Amino acid sequence: MIVGLLAHVDAGKTTLAEALLYDAGRTRKLGRVDHGDTVLDTNEMERERGITIFAAQAELEHAGHSVTIVDAPGHVDFSAEAERALSAVDCAVLVVGANDGVQGHAETLWRLLARRNIPTFVFANKMDLLPDGNTAQTRAQVLASLRSRLATDGGEFIDAVGLMHRDDNTSDVLEAAAATSEAALDEYLETGTLTPTTLTRLVGKRRVFPVLFGSAFKNQGVTELLDALVVLGPQPSWPAAFAARVYRVSHEGGERLCWLKVTGGTLRAKQQLEGIDSGKPWAEKANQLRVYTGKRFELASEVAAGRTCAVTGLTHVRPGDALGAEPASEPPVLAPVLVYGVKPGEGADNHAVLVALRELAEEDPQLGVA
Structure with a gap:
């Protein structure tokens, strides 16, 4: 599963990415944006300014599930990069600073997620900065703020921990989730609960938006977010025919890297790829398949559907290009x-x-x- 991290600038998105990697055992210490030692903000400009400019990825394992996180820029000046990253994700986490509430650019990102029909979780960060702390009353206030600022088209923001526990103490949470779908409501009235499959379906159809509360800086609520992603997040199935979508192109050390998500079959090193550039057909080999975590990468002999990688040797592809059986993408919404x-x-x-x-x-x- 590929998870995009999105936020208005300064909501603590990159700090959350560091905490996710740390809690999953991928790193040995928590990097800090103000120290310039985070895993995913590796560019000199990013570390100097303390903001994310380029989308970066890292893989982790949690509860037997493989999760790739894609940290997308939060600054409005680099929102086009964030939009391109959305073509690679299966679901998203919108990070909101609980102390500041939903900011303007977060609303723009929310509309982009709705337009692409991407299942979305919300992480209410910086709960430790609120006067009343992370109490039930404070969480209810945050949920009310989300409902008032973000349009859901009949969906509902619901405490994710209650959805996962599904016991007698969370009947109100399950009832709220059931109310978003006629089929789910029938199930709830008949059984008094909702199955994990039903909850996953509601999240996948954007009827339910699971909300987590915590503090990325203090590593609070982060493990619960990982739990929610693997329990409630989508587990898509992929076709057998090879397909891929390019979501980023970068130049590093004199090499041109094409970042893509494999959406069908398997991509193998040295595999011949074909396409059309400016009306002319081309054919080139995918020389190296690199799986990155920040600046570091591992070479892969093959990459299966549902994963991302960076490929060397492709000179004709551009962000948004489709390879193999992948259909053409929609044009970007955000325009300069x-x-x-x-x-x-x-x-x-x-x-x-x-x-x-x-x-x-x-x-x-x-x-x-x-």
């Missing part, structure tokens, strides 16, 4: 509104400047270099 002029200094090689700008445009096609 500014136009900039670049004036090379005296004696500069204008052609070299143009080549560099076009390389940047490969990473972000919305730059539209001319």
Whole structure:
């Protein structure tokens, strides 16, 4: 399962990513944004500014389940990168600072998630900063704030811990979940509970939005979030025919990396891939398959459907491209509104400047270099 982490800037998203990796035993210490030692913010600009600029991924194991987290940018200036990352995820966690409430860009991200019909969890972070602490009354206030700010089209924000326990003390929580679906309500009235399969279906159809409460900085509520993801999160099935979608292109150490999610069959190292670029067919080999955690990567001989990897050797693909049996993607929703002029200094090689700008445009096609 691939999980996207999304948030308005400064909600604590990257801190949560660090805590998830730590709790899953993937790292030995909790990195901090202000110390510049986080696993996923590895670019020099990211560490200098203390914000996420490029989507980064890491794999972890929890309760026998494999989970890939994709940490997407939260700053509005890099929202196009966040939107591209959504094409790789099976579900998302929207991180909201409980002390600040739902901020403007979080609403934009929420609408993007709804447009793509992505099952979504909410992590109410920084509960330790609220005057009353993480009490039942405070959690109820946070839930009320989510309901007032985020449109759900008939869905419901529900305490995820209550959904997972499903005992006599959580009957009100189960009743609220059942009320979002006629079939679920019939099941609840007949049995007095909801099966895990039903709850997973409600989450997958965006009828229920599980909410977790905690503090990523103090590592509170993080294990519960991992539990909720593997218990309530989607477990998609994939077709046998090879298919993949490219969601990112980057250049590192002189190499062009194409980041993709395999959505069918299996991708193997040295496999021949084909496509069309500007109306012309191309065929190239996927030389290396790299599975990244931050800056570090492991070479894989093959990558099965449902996982992501970075591929070397592909020079024609762009973010959003479909490979194999994957259907064409929808155009991006977020669009740039500014136009900039670049004036090379005296004696500069204008052609070299143009080549560099076009390389940047490969990473972000919305730059539209001319």
